[in-house]
Amino acid sequence: MxxxxxxxxxxxxxxxxxxxxxxxxxxxxxxxxxxxxxxxxxxxxxxxxxxxxxxxxxxxxxxxxxxxxxxxxxxxxxxxxxxxxxxxxxxxxxxxxxxxxxxxxxxxxxxxxxxxxxxxxxxxxxxxxxxxxxxxxxxxxxxxxxxxxxxxxxxxxxxxxxxxxxxxxxxxxxxxxxxxxxxxxxxxEIDNSSWKLDGAKNRPSRKxxxxxxxxxxxxxxxxxxxxxxxxxxxxxTDWEEYCCDDADILITAFGAYARNTKAVCDYFRKKGIKVGLFRPKTLYPFPSKRLATISKNVHFIIDIEMNCGQMEKDVALATLGSVPIWNITKPVGDILSPETLIKKIEDIIEQEEKKYANNI
Amino acid sequence: MNKNFIISGSGGQGILSIGSILANIFMLEDLFVTYCTCYGAEMRGGAVNCEINVSDKEINSLKNEKTDFLIALNQASLNKFTSKVKEGGTIIANSSLAKIEKIRNDVKYIFAPLSEEAAKLGNIKMTNSIALGILGKISGNINIEKIKEGYKKILQNKTELIEKNIEAFMLGFNYVQEGK
Amino acid sequence: MQTIFSTPKSIKENSTFTFCPGCDHGVAIKLVAQVIDELNLQEETIAVASSGCSVFLYDSLDVDCIESPHGRACAVATGIKRAHKAQGNNKFVFTYQGDGDFASIGLGESLHSALRGENITAICINNTNYGMTGGQLGPTTAMGQITTTSQSGRNKEYHGFPIKTAEHIALCEGSSFSARVALYDIKNIINAKKQIKKAFEYQQKGLGFSFVEILSSCPTNWKLSPKDSHKKIQEELSKIYPLGIFKDVENE
Missing domain, CATH: 3.40.50.970 (Thiamin diphosphate (ThDP)-binding fold, Pyr/PP domains)
Structure with missing residues (x-):
């Protein structure tokens, strides 16, 4: 081992x-x-x-x-x-x-x-x-x-x-x-003999x-x-999908802070609400194409970040206004606990449901 | 299984040593574990604390609002973290450096004169290991078989020191058994 | 027929200097190239060019060369020297910088490389102004000197004092050699080459940071003829910035 x-x-x-x-x-x-x-x-x-x-x-x-x-x-x-x-x-x-x-x-x-x-x-x-x-x-x-x-x-x-x-x-x-x-x-190993500077011996000088x-x-x-x-x-381009296949609500988050959102997905899944997580592992290149595909079938996206919503614009660019994007952000301090996130997401779900009801 | 531990005290009390030993023991058990220590200017004034999360599943709750077990090796850390203990959780406090006062009635308290016990053992620096021993007993999550290996991870080949610490650990482990 | 003059081997074939008429950069680069030839260093050398007129070193010098961000040449050279050492190679590394680059924006990197005793060589062309941008007040602009940003002359109230770079480098415990030379006549050119060679040799011997400051003309920005520029160096600047060797660990 x-x-x-x-x-x-x-x-x-x-x-x-x-x-x-x-x-x-x-x-x-x-x-x-x-x-x-x-x-x-x-x-x-x-x-x-x-x-x-x-x-x-x-x-x-x-x-x-x-x-x-x-x-x-x-x-x-x-x-x-x-x-x-x-x-x-x-x-x-x-x-x-x-x-x-x-x-x-x-x-x-x-x-x-x-x-x-x-x-x-x-x-x-x-x-x-x-x-x-x-x-x-x-x-x-x-x-x-x-x-x-x-x-x-x-x-x-x-x-x-x-x-x-x-x-x-x-x-x-x-x-x-x-x-x-x-x-x-x-x-x-990558061969770098064609460009590195190690003295112009038996070859033209490089700059x-x-x-x-x-x-x-x-x-x-x-x-x-x-x-x-x-x-x-x-x-x-690289990313992770967690419970994304049939998700109605998609969380976008990156880094260590995406970890707690997995617990959130698990919680809502147990209650029958289909929440998934999309986590870019490469922030550049951003996995826009895949995010666009997944978001076609979701009701809305919740972008969760420990800043004031910097990745949100990349999420928006990828989805081109096709889905509403909410955000939960906090610029500094302790990671938002799953409990806090759940409360905030329940609140968003309620507002989305109201919006939906009003539209009917 | 998912348990959370906070270990706290002041600089020099070996808080991070036993934190690290505990986390290593869990790792040796092939459990998932996260070990967070305070860092940088957080430690100004000499306060030291760490948090350990252990689970049989991938840990997706990096910072918990509440903890199952608190070890507080001095008064300041007991004051600071008492409110973080879950209902039904346990506080192990060093009564050599903290007043025996049960300000909550929904948690279990174990007050033990850890510094004095350590001094009796001949080295006050063993205070932390006695506390870890008590935790080992009451949490029921620590595999005694792995203790030595856990200490080895931190103290490497300092055999004598490892033996002394294990002696202290066992003193703590048996302390509760004796019903003190 | 006996050859009494030829272009140094380390100058690229058919390269033409793009410096202003009368500028001493060309002479300085030629001296560097001659020393590289004489010490047989062409295949071992990595030169670090900087920002400003000095960057054009790499258009004419036929050795491996990297351009550094403004002022950071000594840090870049440190990285090159250390990285080659880590890979088991000993390469010859020198920087070629202006006074603005070495002694103003890059003073931190320059002094710290000297303090560390980084085994590299730095050549600093001191023409007492920022040449490439059109002659502004720099760290070495003399008191009273007129530049486009000190139009009534440098004064202590507004601009403070200039830096005597070679003397500062000499104070660093890690430096092995520090000299100031000029190029205003043949005698001085020959001496300049001698000091550059010494600085290079000190690196070869592993003695630590070696440094040569070259008082150079900037006729365009000084608004003087090449001849009068050299006269200015001889009569004025070399009084303010005395020529000589300020540190030589082999002669202490």
Whole structure:
């Protein structure tokens, strides 16, 4: 049997990174993700790998940028307000097509906010805070096991598509421990010999740059990036469906906060009310097509988020106004308990029934 | 089966150690378990607490409004978490550091002078393990067979320390039996 | 026939500099290329270009090169050096930055790389203004100097004081070498090359962060002829920013 360990989300991420060959980490402390750097500071030094306590998050992401250009498997981690500091270099990495894995263990904002758990960076991650036309792949785990598995996947996707990948984790999940099966890295190694910078020996020199004064070349470059994003959308979109097949009411939620909505589904199913959960596992690419198909047969959608409703617009875009969308949101603090959610949903059902009655 | 535990006290009392040991024991039983600890500035002033959820099914209720069992190793944590205990739930309180006062009549109280008992054992740091032993007895959810393995997960190869802690655990375990 | 001059091997064939007439960037890049040739580093080098005029290094220098976000060249170079080390390689890594890049927006990254003793080399072209954007006041603009954002001259009330970069780097315990050179005449050009070579060699020896600040002309933004620009460096700037070696761990 494979090794099982009780790990915090943060440690699961760091362990997975090591297990799939991450050889460089650069970071700066910020709660609630500091354990990642603390753990790796020991493990990477023991293995003679690249580790720097960077002087700032800006330095950390730029060290990652440089390291990625050598073909190394690079990771940095931070939290919300400090991930904001990294956005410029994420834009560079996207344009330079450099594989960087960025872990954002979210705290509550805006501004400095506080260390409470939140999902406030959905927009920051999926739309991006950097300049220009670019996309970052965004993975959203809902358990510590998924933190582990998706970290390995993040490295794979980053290398495969030469693109930054963000693992978007709530502070709750980063700090929570669960049993984790320490799977071996299931993904193949990606050949990077055609582009990495390791000295122009027996080949022409290479340059990695985003600056492009020639407007035709710049235009082509960006269009090529978007062709790549199209491929990513076709190949990598991922989601989970829970009791969706015959659902009349569909809950949309992501990350750890989607967990409690499963208990809600179970509760309503027992009462004969068909509630299902649709959980995107990739926030970019967002599983719009599948959501559109499922929502054809539902009466309404309830979007549940620990922010002020950031994913809701993607749900709305996917369903194009074909179903009413309600939301239950809370920007910060303890996860909404199943009991609270049930009460709120019963309230929504009542209002929908009234609406329905009035229409007759 | 679905049970919730809160363990609380102050820094240095080994709250997170026994929390982690308890969670590991459940894991060794192949149960589903979530283990949440307080973190960062939440711990300012020295208060420490953690919450453990165990179930035979996938855990889809990450934060519970109520808990089945509370271990409170000092007065402040007893005050803070008493209201979170379910009706019919159990409070294990360290009467060495908390007043014996049953402010609720719908829960079961076990007051024990844990720090004093630990001192008698020769090490006040064993307070937490005695408390865990009491919990082990009354919750009925802890497999005694797995105790040693659970301690090993945290204390690794510190054999002597493991033995001492298990001695403390058993003292707690038998404490209730003796009807004290 | 004896060859008495040829383009360095590390300069790309048919490359043309796009710098303004009289700008010292071309000379500086040529010196860097010559040193790379002499130390046989072309196949081992990864250069980090920055934002500003200095970025065009990669159009002419025939080595692997990455462009860095503005000011972050030393952080990017740190990542490259460390990542190669983690993969069991020892590569030669240097940054080529302007003074705005190195000593203003990137001062944090620059100083911390020096403090860590990061085994990289930084070349900083100091032309006392932001050249690419049209000559604004920068971290090295001299007191009294007129720029488009200090039109009556730099004064301490409005703008405060400029930074003496090479002296600051010398103060960092992790730096192995810090020098300021100029390019206004042949003697100085030869000396500049010597110091660049030393800085590169110190990296090869693993001695830590090595640094060369090059006082350079910016005729376009200074609104002077190339000749008068060099005269300005010789007579004014090298008095404010003295030439010399401020740290040399092998000569202490």
């Amino acid at each position: 494979k090794e099982k360990a009780l790990l915090k989300g943060n440690i699961a991420i760091a362990t997975a990174a090591l297990n799939c060959g991450c050889n460089c980490y650069f970071g700066y402390p910020i709660t609630p993700q500091t354990e990642i750097g603390e753990f790796l500071s020991v493990e990477m030094q023991n293995r003679n790998l690249g580790f720097v306590c960077a002087e700032s998050e800006i330095a950390a992401i730029n060290m990652a940028l440089g390291a990625a250009s050598t073909g190394a498997k690079v990771m940095t981690s931070s939290s919300s307000c400090a991930v904001a500091l990294m956005q410029e270099s994420l834009s560079y990495a996207a344009s330079d097509e450099l594989p960087i894995v960025l872990i954002n263990v979210m705290r509550a904002g805006p501004g400095q906010g506080y260390i409470y758990s939140s999902q406030g960076d959905y927009n920051q991650a999926t739309i991006g805070g950097g300049n220009g036309d670019y996309k970052t792949i965004v993975l959203s785990p809902s358990s510590v096991q998924e933190c582990y598995d998706m970290t390995q996947k993040a490295f794979y996707l980053a290398q495969k598509y030469r693109n930054p990948v963000i693992l978007l984790v709530e502070g709750l999940l980063g700090q929570m421990a669960e049993p984790v099966i320490l799977n071996e890295n299931p993904y193949p 990695i740059h985003s600056l492009e004064p020639n407007q035709i070349k710049l235009c082509n470059h960006i269009q090529d990036l978007f062709k790549k994003y199209k491929t990513i959308e076709q190949n990598e």
